[in-house]
Amino acid sequence: MRDYYEALEELLANTQATTQTEVRPLEEAEGYILAEELAVNYDAPMFDNSAMDGYAVCDLDRTEWEIIAVIAAGDDVTAISLAPGQAVRIFTGAGIPANTDSVVPQENTTVTDSRVSVEQALKPGANIRRQGEELKKGDVLVSSQTVISPAAIGLLASQGYASISCFKPLTLTLFSTGDELLALSEALSPGKIYDSNRPMLLSWLKHYAYLNVINGGVLPDDYDTIKQALQQASGNSDIIICSGGASVGDKDYVKQVLDELGTLEHWKLAIKPGKPFAWGNINHRCKVFLLPGNPVASYATTLLMTLPAIKYLAGLSLEKARPKTWKAQADFSIPNNKQGRRDFWRGAITLTETGIWAAPVKGQDSHMLSGCVKADILIEIPGRTNVEHGQWLDVYPLPHSF
Numbered sequence: 586m587r588d589y590y591e592a593l594e595e596l597l598a599n600t601q602a603t604t605q606t607e608v609r610p611l612e613e614a615e616g617y618i619l620a621e622e623l624a625v626n627y628d629a630p631m632f633d634n635s636a637m638d639g640y641a642v643c644d645l646d647r648t649e650w651e652i653i654a655v656i657a658a659g660d661d662v663t664a665i666s667l668a669p670g671q672a673v674r675i676f677t678g679a680g681i682p683a684n685t686d687s688v689v690p691q692e693n694t695t696v697t698d699s700r701v702s703v704e705q706a707l708k709p710g711a712n713i714r715r716q717g718e719e720l721k722k723g724d725v726l727v728s729s730q731t732v733i734s735p736a737a738i739g740l741l742a743s744q745g746y747a748s749i750s751c752f753k754p755l756t757l758t759l760f761s762t763g764d765e766l767l768a769l770s771e772a773l774s775p776g777k778i779y780d781s782n783r784p785m786l787l788s789w790l791k792h793y794a795y796l797n798v799i800n801g802g803v804l805p806d807d808y809d810t811i812k813q814a815l816q817q818a819s820g821n822s823d824i825i826i827c828s829g830g831a832s833v834g835d836k837d838y839v840k841q842v843l844d845e846l847g848t849l850e851h852w853k854l855a856i857k858p859g860k861p862f863a864w865g866n867i868n869h870r871c872k873v874f875l876l877p878g879n880p881v882a883s884y885a886t887t888l889l890m891t892l893p894a895i896k897y898l899a900g901l902s903l904e905k906a907r908p909k910t911w912k913a914q915a916d917f918s919i920p921n922n923k924q925g926r927r928d929f930w931r932g933a934i935t936l937t938e939t940g941i942w943a944a945p946v947k948g949q950d951s952h953m954l955s956g957c958v959k960a961d962i963l964i965e966i967p968g969r970t971n972v973e974h975g976q977w978l979d980v981y982p983l984p985h986s987f
């Protein structure tokens with residue numbers, strides 16, 4: 586059996602990141618992966634400006650000044666220069682005139698006719714946002730291989746970027762396999778069950794703007810049908826995911842088909858759930874992932890193995906592609922842990938005055954999806970390692986939980 590972390594690194598090392606890019610208008614780039622490092626075009630702030638509505642004054646040895654002008658955000662102040670004893674009425678975001686020593690908020694002033702006065706001494710440089718105090722022209726603004734967030738869109742807009750280079754989205758086809766599986770439109774009959782993995786994974790993967798997800802439907806346990814479907818999908822997909830048939834059953838044809846059409850790696854991961862996991866390539870360009878059919882095993886291997894590889898393939902940096910982990914304290918104990926595989930319990934988080942606590946939810950078997958619905962995290966329990974109450978453990982946040 587393979588250690589999870591070693592297996593993940595081996596999978597990532599055997600994954601070739603895309604190099605295909607496209608230029609997208611900034612407003613249509615949220616969720617895509619940036620393909621270039623973008624530099625600071627202009628110092629930020631671009632010019633010294635006021636942080637308050639109030640008065641910009643010159644000479645702090647006095648407490649009263651003559652108001653000589655009104656300056657609003659957007660006004661050009663390059664021709665205005667204050668002499669000692671002079672002030673301007675100024676608004677938040679307006680440029681600071683030359684020779685300003687301080688800006689005093691209007692609530693701290695008394696204004697009579699064209700004169701403004703204060704009662705307390707003013708601090709030099711107060712309430713002035715200085716040019717370049719946040720960003721300097723030429724510095725790195727946003728790093729390549731990162732997902733464009735709404736905040737990044739705002740930041741790039743503030744620097745005048747109207748369009749940016751992103752990695753082209755990848756096409757992913759998703760199949761379920763198994764004679765027992767019914768689509769939701771079909772009537773139940775003895776021995777059959779509804780296909781839950783495909784709707785679950787489709788809805789999850791569609792959240793990634795950099796994936797075009799195709800619903801491949803349910804494949805029966807039939808060698809020729811599976812072969813034809815995989816062959817066809819590999820023609821127009823960068824990625825194929827199949828759930829079911831990753832294990833050792835007589836009807837687990839997907840592995841045989843993948844072996845014949847391309848390459849196959851079949852692993853027993855030392856994790857629970859998610860032991861059987863296979864992957865390979867068709868035509869050297871289409872990456873194929875075979876997930877264990879048990880719904881929770883499909884879910885866990887998507888989070889722990891498949892998504893990191895897909896994210897890296899789609900252009901994210903290795904650091905961003907690896908699954909996120911946090912730390913939480915065990916609100917349980919395992920005094921005599923005999924479980925050989927690394928366990929990933931479905932857990933709930935509680936925030937208290939003593940910190941973050943994690944506890945398993947009800948329904949921990951590989952076929953019990955209800956546990957995933959209640960859970961916020963996967964709690965990592967290393968194999969054959971006892972856990973004490975209060976011990977800090979690694980936890981993996983689940984999609985949509987935070």
Ligand SMILES: Nc1nc2c(c(=O)[nH]1)N[C@H]1C(S)=C(S)[C@@H](COP(=O)(O)OP(=O)(O)OC[C@H]3O[C@@H](n4cnc5c(N)ncnc54)[C@H](O)[C@@H]3O)O[C@H]1N2
Pocket residue numbers: 761762763765766778779780781782783828829830831832833834837859860861876877878879880882951
């Ligand atoms: N002799 C052994 N049997 C099994 C082993 C093993 O090592 N030796 N491993 C077990 C583990 S662990 C898992 S996980 C499963 C994985 O099995 P497969 O990937 O081959 O998947 P199936 O056999 O097709 O299905 C397993 C289970 O999941 C249900 N299933 C499958 N697809 C779906 C779907 N799309 N929606 C809902 N439910 C699905 C299926 O009906 C089975 O109940 O193998 C164990 N067996």
Ligand code: MOO
Pocket residue numbers: 856857858859860861877879881882951952
């Ligand atoms: O690994 Mo299986 O995934 O335990 O159910």
